[in-house]
Amino acid sequence: MNDGSNTTWQPGRTAVRARVPVTLHRAGHRTADLVTFTDLPDRKEHMAVVVPGPRRTVPLVRLHSECLTGDVFGSARCDCGPQLEEALLRVAGEGGAVLYLRQEGRGIGLYNKLDAYVLQDRGNDTFEANRLLGRGEDERDYSAAAEMLRALGLTRVRLLTNNPDKARQLADLGIEVTETVPTGVYLTDENGRYLDAKARHAGHTLLVPDALPLASASRTEDLEVSVL
Numbered sequence: 001m002n003d004g005s006n007t008t009w010q011p012g013r014t015a016v017r018a019r020v021p022v023t024l025h026r027a028g029h030r031t032a033d034l035v036t037f038t039d040l041p042d043r044k045e046h047m048a049v050v051v052p053g054p055r056r057t058v059p060l061v062r063l064h065s066e067c068l069t070g071d072v073f074g075s076a077r078c079d080c081g082p083q084l085e086e087a088l089l090r091v092a093g094e095g096g097a098v099l100y101l102r103q104e105g106r107g108i109g110l111y112n113k114l115d116a117y118v119l120q121d122r123g124n125d126t127f128e129a130n131r132l133l134g135r136g137e138d139e140r141d142y143s144a145a146a147e148m149l150r151a152l153g154l155t156r157v158r159l160l161t162n163n164p165d166k167a168r169q170l171a172d173l174g175i176e177v178t179e180t181v182p183t184g185v186y187l188t189d190e191n192g193r194y195l196d197a198k199a200r201h202a203g204h205t206l207l208v209p210d211a212l213p214l215a216s217a218s219r220t221e222d223l224e225v226s227v228l
């Protein structure tokens with residue numbers, strides 16, 4: 001199948017490449033489509049988990065930045081794993097999409113993120129650690145996400161996030177964000193300073209939604225949900 005990688009990328013070129021139905025164990029055994037794309041601006045293998053919802057409602061969308069350590073291994077250093085689970089549960093329940101974006105370590109990559117963890121263990125916060133590595137505090141760019149949403153026909157969205165930069169960037173990229181829906185704040189013994197730095201430094205709004213869906217017990221039994 002041609003993924004368009006031999007052509008020069010232009011805005012609006014991205015299209016759906018394949019839609020593959022799956023059952024999601026981590027989202028109440030609901031079905032969803034795994035969607036891949038052609039002609040993504042950064043040529044990375046981003047993907048979407050899409051669940052059709054009622055036609056008249058604005059779909060719930062999560063832009064989830066890859067976090068191998070949190071999403072896959074369940075590391076308690078961050079809140080990514082429980083946030084991904086929450087997003088899948090919500091989208092499976094009401095329709096919408098989770099875009100899984102290959103932006104590991106806020107765009108600096110996995111190995112650099114682990115180097116940043118070493119610096120954090122020496123007392124630097126998550127943003128200082130990136131700077132000490134000679135990288136930006138947050139290198140994420142959401143052009144690919146906007147293209148994926150356009151290709152999916154989702155140009156008006158309710159965005160599941162506590163990060164105002166995601167909503168700002170999406171709006172600048174021509175996606176109408178009708179509402180920002182707060183995602184859960186998952187406090188562990190290890191991630192307090194990390195969450196605190198996000199709130200103080202990057203303006204994340206760390207509020208707890210009224211009805212936070214419960215993630216699977218096996219992954220949340222050692223988590224508390226708390227307002228910071």
Ligand SMILES: Nc1nc2c(ncn2[C@@H]2O[C@H](COP(=O)(O)OP(=O)(O)OP(=O)(O)O)[C@@H](O)[C@H]2O)c(=O)[nH]1
Pocket residue numbers: 063064065066067068078079080083103104105106107108112113116117126130160161162163166183194198204
């Ligand atoms: N560089 C770096 N990246 C981290 C660190 N901890 C988590 N990440 C990455 O941060 C990304 C998640 O971003 P966050 O800032 O936690 O949250 P967000 O996605 O901006 O905001 P929400 O939508 O509210 O979840 C993932 O790519 C993680 O791999 C860290 O200490 N250093």
Ligand SMILES: [Zn+2]
Pocket residue numbers: 067069070071078079080081
């Ligand atoms: Zn994480």
